[in-house]
Amino acid sequence: MIIAVDGPAASGKGTIARALARHYGLPHLDTGLLYRAVGQAVLDAGGDPADPDQALGGCGFDDALLADPRLKLDAAAVAASQVSAHPAVRAALLHRQRDFAARPGGAVLDGRDIGTVVAPDADAKLFVRATSAIRARRRHDELAAAGSRLSYDRVLADIKARDLRDTTRASAPLRQADDAVLLDTSYMSVEAAVSHAIEIVERQVAARRGVVGG
Numbered sequence: 145m146i147i148a149v150d151g152p153a154a155s156g157k158g159t160i161a162r163a164l165a166r167h168y169g170l171p172h173l174d175t176g177l178l179y180r181a182v183g184q185a186v187l188d189a190g191g192d193p194a195d196p197d198q199a200l201g202g203c204g205f206d207d208a209l210l211a212d213p214r215l216k217l218d219a220a221a222v223a224a225s226q227v228s229a230h231p232a233v234r235a236a237l238l239h240r241q242r243d244f245a246a247r248p249g250g251a252v253l254d255g256r257d258i259g260t261v262v263a264p265d266a267d268a269k270l271f272v273r274a275t276s277a278i279r280a281r282r283r284h285d286e287l288a289a290a291g292s293r294l295s296y297d298r299v300l301a302d303i304k305a306r307d308l309r310d311t312t313r314a315s316a317p318l319r320q321a322d323d324a325v326l327l328d329t330s331y332m333s334v335e336a337a338v339s340h341a342i343e344i345v346e347r348q349v350a351a352r353r354g355v356v357g358g
């Protein structure tokens with residue numbers, strides 16, 4: 145079974161995707177981490193993530209970078225959103241994501257274009273959202289707990305700028321797939337969001353079986 149979980153920054157899609165992976169015993173890929181690694185590799189080389197050639201150069205990152213705690217910071221997130229707008233970068237990361245989705249038994253992937261581009265035939269698709277103010281509050285608290293001193297206003301501004309770049313880029317923009325189910329987690333606890341997500345997956349899988357079984 146392939147489960148696609150998409151949504152904007154800090155909507156809770158990663159939390160939900162990890163919980164679904166645990167629940168169904170599937171491997172999980174946080175595809176945002178790949179884009180963050182590309183962005184961080186460009187920054188480490190002293191380059192400009194907005195430059196298409198330098199961004200493409202970052203795609204050759206060493207896999208050890210994926211475990212670097214700096215990838216959780218705001219600088220990597222902003223750089224990720226810049227490199228991810230380049231079609232050549234998206235193409236370079238696509239095979240890796242599709243290979244992961246094609247693992248025997250399936251997988252859970254979360255990102256921006258899983259249900260639309262990476263795994264359009266996924267068995268279940270969720271689009272997770274929350275208001276920008278709530279997402280910024282969650283991300284601000286998470287960053288503060290990790291020692292960041294970024295203000296709430298700055299985190300909110302970065303989230304809004306990323307939303308705008310992610311939804312308006314020409315290549316694989318962030319959007320809800322036609323067959324994805326919307327889950328608004330704004331006023332839900334993590335536990336409630338996860339149990340709603342499981343219900344949605346169960347319903348989608350049952351509906352698919354009904355169609356396939358005739």
Ligand SMILES: Nc1ncnc2c1ncn2[C@@H]1O[C@H](COP(=O)(O)OP(=O)(O)OP(=O)(O)O)[C@@H](O)[C@H]1O
Nearest residue numbers: 153154155156157158159282286329332333334337
């Ligand atoms: N329903 C919820 N209620 C409160 N906090 C939540 C909820 N869901 C997630 N969080 C918290 O919000 C923060 C962002 O969640 P998460 O990392 O899952 O979002 P994301 O959409 O995967 O973010 P990103 O786009 O940066 O990968 C985390 O600190 C997480 O613990």
Ligand SMILES: Nc1ccn([C@@H]2O[C@H](COP(=O)(O)O)[C@@H](O)[C@H]2O)c(=O)n1
Nearest residue numbers: 175176177179224225228255256257306
């Ligand atoms: N499938 C994806 C995943 C991520 N991105 C870009 O990476 C940025 C960071 O992603 P997080 O999930 O870690 O917040 C994000 O803002 C996107 O620009 C993407 O394009 N496609």
